Amino acid sequence: MAGNLLSAATKGLRPYLALTVLCAAIFLPGLASIPPIDRDEARYMQASKQMLESGNYVDITFQDEPRNKKPVGIYWLQVLAVKASAVKDLSATWPYRLPSVLGAWLAVLATFHFGRAYFTPGIALAGAAMLATSLIVVVEAHIAKTDAALLAAVTLSMLILARFYTRDPERMPSVWAALLFWVALGTGILIKGPLILLVVGVSVIALCIADRRINWVKSLHPEFGVPVAAAVVLPWLLATSVSGGGSFLSDAFTQDLLPKLTGGQESRLPFGYAPTRTARNGLALVAARAVCIDVRLEESRRKICPLLPRLDHTKLDHFRIGADEASALHNAAISRAYVAECRLRSQERADRKRKASRSRRGF
Numbered sequence: 001m002a003g004n005l006l007s008a009a010t011k012g013l014r015p016y017l018a019l020t021v022l023c024a025a026i027f028l029p030g031l032a033s034i035p036p037i038d039r040d041e042a043r044y045m046q047a048s049k050q051m052l053e054s055g056n057y058v059d060i061t062f063q064d065e066p067r068n069k070k071p072v073g074i075y076w077l078q079v080l081a082v083k084a085s086a087v088k089d090l091s092a093t094w095p096y097r098l099p100s101v102l103g104a105w106l107a108v109l110a111t112f113h114f115g116r117a118y119f120t121p122g123i124a125l126a127g128a129a130m131l132a133t134s135l136i137v138v139v140e141a142h143i144a145k146t147d148a149a150l151l152a153a154v155t156l157s158m159l160i161l162a163r164f165y166t167r168d169p170e171r172m173p174s175v176w177a178a179l180l181f182w183v184a185l186g187t188g189i190l191i192k193g194p195l196i197l198l199v200v201g202v203s204v205i206a207l208c209i210a211d212r213r214i215n216w217v218k219s220l221h222p223e224f225g226v227p228v229a230a231a232v233v234l235p236w237l238l239a240t241s242v243s244g245g246g247s248f249l250s251d252a253f254t255q256d257l258l259p260k261l262t263g264g265q266e267s268r269l270p271f272g273y274a275p276t277r278t279a280r281n282g283l284a285l286v287a288a289r290a291v292c293i294d295v296r297l298e299e300s301r302r303k304i305c306p307l308l309p310r311l312d313h314t315k316l317d318h319f320r321i322g323a324d325e326a327s328a329l330h331n332a333a334i335s336r337a338y339v340a341e342c343r344l345r346s347q348e349r350a351d352r353k354r355k356a357s358r359s360r361r362g363f
Contacts, residue, residue, distance in 0.1 A: 015112055015125050023105045023132050027141040031101065032094035034142060041143050043067065045096045048078040048144075052090060058239045068248045072236050073190035074099065074146045093144070100148035104141040107148075107155040108132045114159035118166065146192045153188035154196055157181055161200060164219055165207060172219045182225035186232025 036042040047062045060067045060075060077099035085095040108128050115124030131137060140148040160181040163173055188196030208214045240248050 011121075015121070015128075016109055019108050019112060019125075019128055019132065020105065022129060023101075023108055023141075026132060026138055027101045027104060030142060031097055032092070034093075036093060036144075038143055038145065041145055044074065044078065044146075045093065045144050048075045048082070048096060049090050051075055051079050052082060058236065058243055060240075066247070070146055070192055071190050071233070072240070073187065073192075074149055077149060077191075078144060096144035097142060100143055100145065101141050103149035103152040104132070104137050106152040107137075110152070110155045110159055114163060117163060150188055150192045150196065153184050153191060154199055157184040157188065157196065157200055158203065160184070161203060161220075165216055167216075167219075175221060178219070178221045178225060179228065181220060182228040183232065185225075186229035189229070189233050190236070 036045065043062050047060050047067050050061055050063075051057055057076065057079065058072070060070075060072060078096045081098040082090065082095040085098070087095055108131050111131050112124045112128035115127050118124075119127075137148070137151070140151070160173075160177055163177065164181075167173060185196060185200065204217060208217065237248075
């Protein structure tokens with residue numbers, strides 16, 4: 001009975017509608033009433049507000065100072081959200097938070113859509129629900145910052161990458177799927193710089209080393225995909241270099257990216273901790289593959305490994321948000337396997353008791 005209900009609930013558009021209702025119930029309350037709760041959120045909203053007021057959508061400024069930390073992607077999304085909401089008060093907080101809500105929602109739907117290709121629809125639905133209700137995702141969906149929007153881009157790119165990796169060479173996904181991968185990659189760069197390249201790059205390198213093959217990477221069509229990703233980023237980058245004298249790249253690297261990668265910004269971690277931990281995670285991915293092969297779980301390894309890499313750039317929890325969709329699917333799969341194992345053992349115990357009872361009666 002329960003299996004029939006679950007099967008019916010995971011067919012067609014029903015799971016997407018159910019997840020949309022769940023996201024709306026969790027992400028929307030407090031969106032307008034909660035004041036800015038993060039110092040960077042106020043800066044993002046103010047910089048987007050100044051874009052709207054000045055009509056300059058190339059240069060990012062906070063009050064009178066250039067804000068050369070993150071690319072322009074999140075500011076454009078917030079500007080579009082404010083314009084689409086048609087609010088007259090540009091100081092209202094909720095329109096600037098809409099991109100975060102939409103980013104978290106898209107990540108949840110993508111987790112289900114791609115998750116059911118690797119697991120059962122029930123596991124995919126449970127994993128997507130876990131992602132939607134995780135504390136860090138709920139918090140980031142209420143904050144006008146980059147992380148929830150980046151989560152959508154990372155989730156989409158990583159799950160498409162996993163689909164290409166797990167398919168047979170004769171049945172690769174379409175060129176349109178590869179195009180979507182490169183667009184998501186370029187969008188992620190435009191939102192938060194090269195961090196998405198670290199996530200995808202560590203995955204690709206670790207899998208190629210573990211499998212000793214790179215043919216599957218060619219199916220992503222990098223010959224036209226790289227120019228597509230560049231076309232998403234370069235027009236704004238060239239425009240801001242001309243208007244700002246080329247200071248954005250140097251400022252963003254020296255004042256924002258490099259301190260985070262070395263663990264020195266917003267952290268008490270020692271110098272070099274983050275890249276060391278990133279390398280460790282790549283090696284852990286290879287080790288996970290070896291362990292899965294040893295226990296004859298090759299198919300599970302092919303499903304899980306493309307989704308595993310985690311990057312911890314600082315001690316801040318939201319920097320790990322890009323791995324949450326993998327953790328959700330992984331936890332859902334483990335929970336399902338645990339329940340199945342418990343049922344199997346319970347059935348085995350019942351069979352043993354029946355056999356023992358028959359033996360005593362026969363004796």
